[in-house]
Amino acid sequence: MAAKSNYWLMKSEPDEFSIDSLARVGREPWSGVRNYQARNYMMKDMREGDGVFIYHSSTALPGIAGLAEVASAAYPDPTQFLKKSDYYDPASRREEPRWWLVDIAFKRKFSRVVGLDEIRAIADRLGEFHLLQRGSRLSVMPVSAAQWQTILALEKA
DNA sequence: GCCAACGTTGGC
DNA sequence: GCCAACGTTGGC
Numbered sequence: 743m744a745a746k747s748n749y750w751l752m753k754s755e756p757d758e759f760s761i762d763s764l765a766r767v768g769r770e771p772w773s774g775v776r777n778y779q780a781r782n783y784m785m786k787d788m789r790e791g792d793g794v795f796i797y798h799s800s801t802a803l804p805g806i807a808g809l810a811e812v813a814s815a816a817y818p819d820p821t822q823f824l825k826k827s828d829y830y831d832p833a834s835r836r837e838e839p840r841w842w843l844v845d846i847a848f849k850r851k852f853s854r855v856v857g858l859d860e861i862r863a864i865a866d867r868l869g870e871f872h873l874l875q876r877g878s879r880l881s882v883m884p885v886s887a888a889q890w891q892t893i894l895a896l897e898k899a
Numbered sequence: 900g901c902c903a904a905c906g907t908t909g910g911c
Numbered sequence: 912g913c914c915a916a917c918g919t920t921g922g923c
Contacts, residue, residue: 800921877904879920
């Protein structure tokens with residue numbers, strides 16, 4: 743059996759949904775992912791209790807803003823069936839939903855945002871990391887245990 | 900606001 | 912099945 747990652751990074755634009763939003767609500771369905779690779783990670787590989795870095799994108803200081811954990815098994819993203827939703831997908835059918843998600847629960851806001859520039863500066867210690875790959879756009883990606891620990895230490899640095 | 904990179908769509 | 916056009920992402 744293939745080893746599953748126990749750690750993840752999930753991107754969000756803080757104007758839409760931030761670590762503070764998550765702290766406020768406590769728990770949130772991670773709706774709106776419309777990329778098959780990102781969906782597959784949520785649908786097939788995530789397990790309840792897995793650790794999640796919450797990453798803020800498209801903002802003045804892009805970087806990791808805090809920690810969450812996977813709080814549910816995967817289930818169909820309800821927004822795909824809502825005609826008024828930005829995430830409505832007319833091609834998806836209830837008998838065979840195309841888009842799946844998991845719930846995410848708030849764990850901790852970082853004392854400071856660990857910036858993308860800082861993470862990039864230690865790229866050689868992190869090894870292969872999708873976030874740092876050229877043209878990276880994936881919004882849900884695996885993080886190795888070593889990367890998880892290294893980035894947690896960076897917060898305190 | 901710009902633009903490079905990427906995924907998806909659709910004509911053929 | 913190819914690939915140009917298009918829309919989106921996301922850092923800068």
